[in-house]
Amino acid sequence: MMPEKVTIADVARRASVSRQTVSNVLNSPGLVREETRERVRQAVEELGYRVNQAARRMRTGRSRLLAVRIEQTQDGMNVFDRFLHGLTESAAKAGYRVILYTADDDRSEIATFDDLLGAYEPDAFVLTSTHYGDVRTSWLAERELAFVTFGRPWGMPEGGAHPWVDVDGAAGTATATRHLLDAGHRLIGFIGWPEGSGVGDDRRSGWARALEDAGPLPRTKLEDAGVLERRTDGSAAEGEAAARELIAAGATALVCVSDSVALGALQAGPVPVIGFDDTPVAAAIGLTSLSQPLSDAAARCVRVLTRLLEDDSPDKPDHVLLEPSLVIRRTA
Amino acid sequence: MMPEKVTIADVARRASVSRQTVSNVLNSPGLVREETRERVRQAVEELGYRVNQAARRMRTGRSRLLAVRIEQTQDGMNVFDRFLHGLTESAAKAGYRVILYTADDDRSEIATFDDLLGAYEPDAFVLTSTHYGDVRTSWLAERELAFVTFGRPWGMPEGGAHPWVDVDGAAGTATATRHLLDAGHRLIGFIGWPEGSGVGDDRRSGWARALEDAGPLPRTKLEDAGVLERRTDGSAAEGEAAARELIAAGATALVCVSDSVALGALQAGPVPVIGFDDTPVAAAIGLTSLSQPLSDAAARCVRVLTRLLEDDSPDKPDHVLLEPSLVIRRTA
DNA sequence: TACCTCTATTTGAACGTTCAAACCATTAGA
DNA sequence: TCTAATGGTTTGAACGTTCAAATAGAGGTA
Incomplete structure (x- = not known):
């Protein structure tokens, strides 16, 4: 039948x-x-x-498809799959479907844009992992194609000219740092990524700001707070090494740029540690971590796009900044 | 422009x-x-x-789309995103794209089949998380729609009538168990899931078989190997409790049905532990675990489908069973 | 020469939808 | 009574592709 x-x-x-x-x-x-x-x-x-969407698309040029790149699972402790799930769900509610593609770098991603546009004409793209000098956004913007980025346009003149949705990493680490301050800690270390990554620098800045707001450090301990900071490649191994150094330097608690380095830091000793992203690892080992509101972010991405595609397009591109929340567990 | x-x-x-x-x-x-x-x-x-795929589809009825459900991230320690990445990549090579949908249960998934078929006419479906009494496969089969399942048709008469790709869980746990036997252990415990889950029972059987093959247990220790087994809901907490019981009962090493329970088991004491799925958690904490060849599995799914769609359809449905590999780390 | 076969290419129609324009009543205004 | 406007509905065409059938040309055979 x-x-x-x-x-x-x-x-x-x-x-x-x-x-x-x-x-x-x-x-x-x-x-x-x-x-x-x-x-x-x-x-x-x-x-x-x-x-029949194919027939509709022939006539209207609208496919009701949103194209998204599925990320490489690098160290695997990423958060993208939850975002993608939320995106699929929100898109479906708005009458759209998500179509996937892969790409190894910006250049090949742009080539894929071209491919997809020719073959499936997605109505819009959702870009993730924005970074300094992101050529994807300008390529799309030049052609007046609809897109949102999940992630701010790092390094662009204030705010950027295209719509984006992001999670306020600085607000997150600031909350985490204040949580530790409230518990009586003053010498709170930060384990980060190399300078130059937008996300990493942003997360670092929240920690720095919260410490600054708390007033000057006790003179007797350390004259320079800069010593309470280490940069790593993001691996657990380097996280552990960094944590040892910071503890030796007097740190009594640690804020980390990711759950991965936090996991390493935990091995360094019985010091309160807070991670970032609230990955499954954090839940499993009881690591206190900052949770990104991913399905909310995904829903906002869809809303931004539907506004762009269906309503009279707004004069100013939508910019949405969401707050992460601190999930308190055993480690802090 | x-x-x-x-x-x-x-x-x-x-x-x-x-x-x-x-x-x-x-x-x-x-x-x-x-x-x-x-x-x-x-x-x-x-x-x-x-x-232009829309125009082609109008004429031929072929969309070159494969529909896949994106899984709920339950405890988050799943493996689906890697499969999905592989699927997207292999599909692209074969000239197909992956379109996503969500569903809460079999019923709503079937409703979504209907929706998708009406609107986007995917050429085929890729089903995951097969289980006993899976009504999705019969729905699709009745309508002579193309699909593969990643996962065997549990509980169906030998082999099942539809094409599938799966990873041999029993072979995996058998390998793990032999690895522990080779290290001199005889009283090797198994921490599983409740009876009745196809995957869980399969993984358990490999452990049981390997122990049996190793000959009878030392009389002096325990007369019944059954005592070396515990069932859990799959959480780390229950994994830890189960591990304590098994160790108390004399177990000197543990094979676990998942990384999640393995993670719990590790807290129970310094006993060799082997997990299953080689999730990021395992990599991060140095847990020895069984790794599923996911991108290979995804590639095979695509091949099975292209054969079904493009070549003269095979008389017998393809059945592919792949072997997981043991990734040896600190814990065993 | 007439007829057939074979290869290479072209032509017309159709897939299912929506846009643009046409049509038809009905009501309102002069 | 005629014209104009309004609301509701229908008709024809078009989107870009491929199927099926038609055509043209070259070569072979009787």
Whole structure:
């Protein structure tokens, strides 16, 4: 029993109206008389009609597809899959579907844009992992294609010219640092990533700000807070080494740029440690961590795009900054 | 500068041939004279032509889309995102794209099948998380729709009637158990899931088999190996409790059904522990674990589907069983 | 010469939808 | 009574592709 295809013409026949009237009921119900509308709706229901997106797309140029790159699982402790799940769910609610692609670097990603646009004409792209000198955004912007980035346009003139959604990393680490300050700690170390990564620098800045706000450090201990900071490649191994150094230097608590380095830091000794991203690892080992509101972020991405695609496009691009929340567990 | 659309007619004009000839060069090159073929190929190149999938689909009914459900991140320590990445990559190589959907249970997933088929007509579905009494497969099979499952059809008459790809969990736990036997252990415990989950029972059986093959247990210790087994809900907490009991009962090493319970088991004492799935957690904490060949599995799924869709369909459905590999780290 | 076969290419139609324009009543205004 | 405007509906065409059938040309055979 192959599922027989139901077309708009079948519905029209059933409801004794023309194709166009059915189309209107679906797309501009206001144009159709109440009574007719109801009759058509019933016919749609009875026949289980669903609009054929391929045909619609031919006529309108709209595919109702959002293209997203699926990330390489580098060290695997990433957070992207939760974002993607949220995105798929929110998109579906708005009548869109998510189509995936892979790419190794910006250049090949741009080539894939071209490919996808030719073949599937996605209505918009959702970009992740924004970074300094991101050429993807300018490529898309030049062609006036719709997109949002999950992540701020690091290094762009204030705010950036395109819509984005992001999580305020600095606010997160500031909260974490204050949490430790409240517990009586003053010499709070930070284990970060190499300078130059937008996300890393942002997370670092929250820690620095919170410490500054807490007033000068006790003179007797250390004259320079800078010594309470270490940069790592993000691995647990370097996290552990960094933690040992910081503890030796007098740190009594640690804020980390990621759960991965936090996990390493935990091996260095019984010092309070706070991670970032609230990955499964954090939950499993009881690591206090900062949780990104990922499904919320995904929903906002979809909203930004639907506004862009459907409503009269806003004069100013949407910029959404969400706050992470501290999930307190055993380690701090 | 909007990207101007290039249609098959543009290419035809450029190469001074008809639309159909261009189409033939792309789809049945054998029909076209060498010289013409080359001329058309060049025109395609120069204009950057890409076939419009919507138009093609209208005519052929083929969308070149594979639909996959994106899993809920339950405890988060799953492995699905790596599979999905591999699937996207392999699909792209074969000229397909992956389209995502979500669903909470089998019923709603079937409803989504219907939706997707009406709107996007995916050429095939890739199902994951197969289980006893899986109604999704029969729904698809009844309608003669193409699909593969990543996971065997548990509880179906030998082998199942539809194509599948899976990883041999029993072989994995057997390898793990032998690894511990080789290290001199005899009283090796198993921490599993509740009976009735296909995957869980399968993984358990490998452990049981390997122990059996090693000959009877030392009489003096325990008369019944059954005592060396515990079932849990899969959480780290229950894993830890189970491990304590097993160690108290004399176990000197533990094989676990998942990294999650293995992580718990590690807290119970300094006993060799082997997990399953080689999740990021395992890598981060140095847990020896069984690694599923996920990108290979994904590639096989794509191959099974392309055979089904493009070649003369095989008389017997493809069944592929892959071996996991033991990744040896600190814990065993 | 007439007829057939084979290869290479072209032509017309169709897939299912929506846009744009046309049509038809009905009501309102002069 | 005629014209104009309004609301509701229908009709024809078009999106870009491929299928099926048609055509043209070259070669072979009787």
